Amino acid sequence: MTLGLTHFLVLSTLLFCLGLFAMLTRRNAVAILMGVELMLNAANINLVAFNKYVAPGALNGQVFALVVITLAACEAGVGLALVMSAYRNLETVHVDEINVMKW
Amino acid sequence: MVNWPLEIVRAVLLTAAVFTFMAVVAAMFGVLLERKVGGWIQSRLGPKHVGPQGLLQTVADTIKLLQKEHIEPRAADRAIFNTAPLVVAVAGLMSWVVIPFGTLGDRVLVVRDLNIGVVFFAAMASLTVVGILAGGFASNNKYALLGGLRSASQMISYELPLAMALIAVAMEAGTLSTVGIVEAQAGWFGSFAFRQFPAFVIFLIAATAEVNRVPFDLPEAESELVAGYFSEYTGMRFALFQLGEYGEMFAMAAMATTLFLGGWKGPVLPGVVWFLLKMYLIVFLLMWVRWTYPRYRLDQLLNLSWKVLLPAGLVWILITGYRVTF
Amino acid sequence: MGQLAAFIILSVVTLVSAVVVVASQNIVRSALSLIPTLLGIAGVYILLQAEYVAGIQVLIYAGAITVLILFVIMLTEHGTGARFRQVNEQVLPGTIAVAVLAALLMAVFFGTAWPRAAGTLPQYTATSIGTTFLTSAILVFIVTSFVLLVALMGAIVIARRER
Numbered sequence: 001m002t003l004g005l006t007h008f009l010v011l012s013t014l015l016f017c018l019g020l021f022a023m024l025t026r027r028n029a030v031a032i033l034m035g036v037e038l039m040l041n042a043a044n045i046n047l048v049a050f051n052k053y054v055a056p057g058a059l060n061g062q063v064f065a066l067v068v069i070t071l072a073a074c075e076a077g078v079g080l081a082l083v084m085s086a087y088r089n090l091e092t093v094h095v096d097e098i099n100v101m102k103w
Numbered sequence: 104m105v106n107w108p109l110e111i112v113r114a115v116l117l118t119a120a121v122f123t124f125m126a127v128v129a130a131m132f133g134v135l136l137e138r139k140v141g142g143w144i145q146s147r148l149g150p151k152h153v154g155p156q157g158l159l160q161t162v163a164d165t166i167k168l169l170q171k172e173h174i175e176p177r178a179a180d181r182a183i184f185n186t187a188p189l190v191v192a193v194a195g196l197m198s199w200v201v202i203p204f205g206t207l208g209d210r211v212l213v214v215r216d217l218n219i220g221v222v223f224f225a226a227m228a229s230l231t232v233v234g235i236l237a238g239g240f241a242s243n244n245k246y247a248l249l250g251g252l253r254s255a256s257q258m259i260s261y262e263l264p265l266a267m268a269l270i271a272v273a274m275e276a277g278t279l280s281t282v283g284i285v286e287a288q289a290g291w292f293g294s295f296a297f298r299q300f301p302a303f304v305i306f307l308i309a310a311t312a313e314v315n316r317v318p319f320d321l322p323e324a325e326s327e328l329v330a331g332y333f334s335e336y337t338g339m340r341f342a343l344f345q346l347g348e349y350g351e352m353f354a355m356a357a358m359a360t361t362l363f364l365g366g367w368k369g370p371v372l373p374g375v376v377w378f379l380l381k382m383y384l385i386v387f388l389l390m391w392v393r394w395t396y397p398r399y400r401l402d403q404l405l406n407l408s409w410k411v412l413l414p415a416g417l418v419w420i421l422i423t424g425y426r427v428t429f
Numbered sequence: 430m431g432q433l434a435a436f437i438i439l440s441v442v443t444l445v446s447a448v449v450v451v452a453s454q455n456i457v458r459s460a461l462s463l464i465p466t467l468l469g470i471a472g473v474y475i476l477l478q479a480e481y482v483a484g485i486q487v488l489i490y491a492g493a494i495t496v497l498i499l500f501v502i503m504l505t506e507h508g509t510g511a512r513f514r515q516v517n518e519q520v521l522p523g524t525i526a527v528a529v530l531a532a533l534l535m536a537v538f539f540g541t542a543w544p545r546a547a548g549t550l551p552q553y554t555a556t557s558i559g560t561t562f563l564t565s566a567i568l569v570f571i572v573t574s575f576v577l578l579v580a581l582m583g584a585i586v587i588a589r590r591e592r
Contacts, residue, residue, distance in 0.1 A: 006539065020530065031459060050543075060565075062481070070573050070576075072494065085587050
């Protein structure tokens with residue numbers, strides 16, 4: 001059995017589902033962000049794997065993986081700024097306790 | 104096809120060799136040199152009693168640290184507490200993988216000439232902060248936690264100017280490989296210390312901050328935070344933190360040598376000698392600064408990074424791009 | 430053969446630490462085990478001949494984003510990891526939904542015969558990635574830069590304390 005595309009797809013599926021599980025079940029906004037990071041990484045594995053096994057002529061998959069990493073950095077920055085702001089105003093980072101529209 | 108068992112044996116042997124070299128040359132000799140230089144600058148003698156001229160002082164210190172009891176605070180998070188020093192030491196020493204020491208015949212002495220060498224170096228430098236932050240958190244001590252948080256904000260801020268300097272050099276050399284960058288420099292005025300002088304200055308300042316040395320030693324400021332993130336560490340784990348720190352400091356000096364001073368190149372003497380000479384020149388510079396200047400305040404430190412070094416680095420990248428293109 | 434072994438080791442490291450990320454009741458531990466996950470994924474990139482992406486992954490994800498996450502956790506959880514209940518009431522529905530999704534995705538992945546275009550990956554990808562970014566993907570590059578700038582300003586504005 002040699003290493004093929006399916007191996008990487010299975011890995012990324014499992015990783016994506018773990019990230020989704022974290023998003024669905026976690027109360028802490030930071031933990032939800034970590035779930036998002038796992039899902040983005042799963043997508044990245046797919047991009048790079050398809051680049052190698054399906055379209056090796058160009059590097060578009062790797063380029064898009066880099067774009068996703070950049071956007072993940074943006075997302076982490078803004079998301080964590082929101083968490084800090086919520087903590088400062090509402091004194092909680094648990095998303096099920098942040099339930100007022102206006103204070 | 105790669106011969107896997109042979110590759111693994113080679114990797115293990117090379118790692119052991121480099122780590123031993125680092126432990127002996129950087130940590131042991133480095134600590135001794137630090138104290139001797141400090142003594143010289145402050146008109147003292149420094150360590151004098153163990154061995155001829157105090158040469159064996161660090162050996163004695165190491166034996167003392169090895170014998171000491173390893174204390175875990177009761178409220179500490181044990182798994183993280185015990186792993187954190189390893190992360191710092193391994194990340195500090197891994198930076199050495201891409202540094203070319205010299206030449207032997209027509210082979211370049213380097214563990215691995217990665218074609219993303221410079222990126223690898225920056226990545227390893229940025230991994231150290233994880234160990235520091237984890238150690239500070241797991242100690243369950245407010246001074247350690249404050250030290251860890253300070254170090255995180257400081258190292259994240261100074262990674263950016265460091266990366267700017269690396270980018271400027273890689274642009275001018277046209278490659279990310281460290282061996283390629285050394286080969287792109289020829290002669291005194293061909294070295295990047297002249298052609299990339301602003302990048303050299305930015306790199307040195309950012310490197311000093313990355314390895315938490317005076318004037319940027321806020322994470323471990325002993326007069327404010329006891330010892331910062333390693334307040335609770337004893338014995339060999341404390342020594343591992345120190346080893347990681349000195350390994351990283353010597354790696355920064357070696358990287359400055361590689362990127363800006365032409366690495367192993369030089370007339371008459373063999374390459375390794377030139378490399379060590381240049382590296383110890385940079386190390387001496389760092390020590391000189393340490394024993395001369397007072398510590399920065401946290402806001403001054405962050406302002407220096409975000410308002411001075413980062414814009415300067417961006418402008419220098421623009422200038423370099425213009426020079427390389429036209 | 431060696432590649433398959435390397436892939437299995439990397440997958441085990443990645444998935445085990447990802448499970449810790451998802452399941453640990455101590456938020457600091459789950460943030461710290463994000464690091465082995467991301468390093469394992471970097472190893473997978475190296476297996477896929479994307480060493481530049483792997484380097485950037487370690488530099489940005491493991492070195493910067495994780496540290497940012499740890500920083501925020503330590504500022505918001507009073508310096509401890511284990512004081513609050515970390516999961517909500519959706520564990521059972523969440524498990525079912527995730528399992529169904531995983532089964533569906535696996536069925537699709539195993540059932541599809543992927544086409545294979547001609548060509549080989551270049552040996553040294555950093556230069557080619559730069560070329561791609563500045564030629565055919567220039568629009569993506571510029572838009573990403575703007576998003577980065579806007580996110581930078583947005584993060585500063587949101588996180589700044591109101592006077």
